[in-house]
Amino acid sequence: MTSTPKHILVTGGAGFIGSHLVDVLLTSGHRVVVVDDLSTGDLKNLSSAQVTAGDRLQFMHTTVSNALGNFNAPRFDEIYHFAAAVGVRLIVQHPSQSIETNIYETSAAIRWAIRDGAKLLVASSSEVYGKSLRVPFSESDDVLFGPTTSARWSYGYSKALDEFLALAAVAESHLQTVIVRFFNTVGPRQKGEWGMVLPRFIQAALAGKPLEVHGDGSQQRCFCDVRDIVPALIQLVGLEAGMGRIFNIGSDAMISIQALASRVIRVTESISQIQNVTHEQVFGKIFEDIQVRQPNLERIRSAIGFAPVIPLDSTIADIARSLRGAHHQEHAA
Numbered sequence: 001m002t003s004t005p006k007h008i009l010v011t012g013g014a015g016f017i018g019s020h021l022v023d024v025l026l027t028s029g030h031r032v033v034v035v036d037d038l039s040t041g042d043l044k045n046l047s048s049a050q051v052t053a054g055d056r057l058q059f060m061h062t063t064v065s066n067a068l069g070n071f072n073a074p075r076f077d078e079i080y081h082f083a084a085a086v087g088v089r090l091i092v093q094h095p096s097q098s099i100e101t102n103i104y105e106t107s108a109a110i111r112w113a114i115r116d117g118a119k120l121l122v123a124s125s126s127e128v129y130g131k132s133l134r135v136p137f138s139e140s141d142d143v144l145f146g147p148t149t150s151a152r153w154s155y156g157y158s159k160a161l162d163e164f165l166a167l168a169a170v171a172e173s174h175l176q177t178v179i180v181r182f183f184n185t186v187g188p189r190q191k192g193e194w195g196m197v198l199p200r201f202i203q204a205a206l207a208g209k210p211l212e213v214h215g216d217g218s219q220q221r222c223f224c225d226v227r228d229i230v231p232a233l234i235q236l237v238g239l240e241a242g243m244g245r246i247f248n249i250g251s252d253a254m255i256s257i258q259a260l261a262s263r264v265i266r267v268t269e270s271i272s273q274i275q276n277v278t279h280e281q282v283f284g285k286i287f288e289d290i291q292v293r294q295p296n297l298e299r300i301r302s303a304i305g306f307a308p309v310i311p312l313d314s315t316i317a318d319i320a321r322s323l324r325g326a327h328h329q330e331h332a333a
């Protein structure tokens with residue numbers, strides 16, 4: 001229990017990263033309001049939190065902009081803004097709705113933080129670096145997007161606009177905000193439906209189905225367990241020197257997608273095979289993938305000593321365990 005319980009809003013708190021943060025905030029004794037439209041989130045993600053927290057957890061099933069006009073409770077001390085249309089596949093399939101969600105809902109979260117004098121964490125993305133070739137990516141690097149005729153870049157553009165909006169509010173309204181660029185974050189509760197690679201691979205491995213690798217699988221990514229990420233988010237919001245700044249967050253240990261698929265098969269002891277499919281087969285059109293995506297973590301290391309410790313094999317095993325558990329529950333019901 002913390003000595004000074006805070007009143008905290010988590011937008012998108014029924015989603016993957018948000019719900020893990022909610023668990024930790026409640027365990028620390030804070031009062032938490034979750035605003036989530038359940039478009040990709042799931043109330044089940046909050047079920048253990050609901051049991052332990054009682055009336056310290058309030059859930060509002062709506063969008064951020066709707067909630068802003070209809071919430072009359074005491075002001076928030078902190079706002080963590082995760083609500084967004086997440087993932088390139090979702091954006092490619094529903095471009096206008098996704099772009100609007102990412103921009104308008106962030107604008108609402110910023111207005112809410114200014115109104116309450118709350119500290120705001122904005123969830124941005126490594127997609128903001130676009131197809132930059134300057135690896136590892138540093139927060140002050142130039143970014144390189146593809147043309148607006150390719151919908152896949154609109155996720156990165158929309159997250160970049162979120163950053164512009166937040167930084168403009170720092171200059172114009174003295175907003176206290178920290179912007180976090182997530183690299184691939186993984187762990188239990190992440191859904192594979194919208195293309196997130198690790199849960200998709202583990203679901204296939206558990207079902208004995210082929211693990212579909214897009215392209216030749218030589219793309220390199222860095223995966224970090226959400227349980228390493230969440231404490232760092234709380235530290236960043238508490239760091240005065242972090243206000244108005246952007247931080248990369250994730251792991252910098254690279255693995256190719258082909259090697260990731262093999263790793264999943266090994267850890268889950270699956271009989272599945274790897275199947276390489278073209279991006280055009282998956283997305284139905286020309287798709288420009290990013291070959292290497294790795295964060296430079298110097299800034300977050302020197303700010304809060306960030307050092308992820310959970311090995312990828314443990315994360316894979318935990319995700320597999322939680323998916324098997326969910327499967328048993330569904331079939332027992």
Ligand SMILES: NC(=O)c1ccc[n+]([C@@H]2O[C@H](COP(=O)([O-])OP(=O)(O)OC[C@H]3O[C@@H](n4cnc5c(N)ncnc54)[C@H](O)[C@@H]3O)[C@@H](O)[C@H]2O)c1
Nearest residue numbers: 012015016017036037038039040041063064083084182185
């Ligand atoms: N997981 C990653 O690897 C990763 C990488 C880069 C950036 N991010 C960012 O982190 C944040 C959280 O992502 P996640 O992986 O937990 O995804 P998620 O889809 O599990 O979480 C997003 C949540 O926002 C909710 N939501 C969507 N639109 C909303 C709206 N208009 N109003 C209220 N709620 C809404 C969804 O229902 C969901 O619960 C997002 O902003 C995402 O862009 C995540």
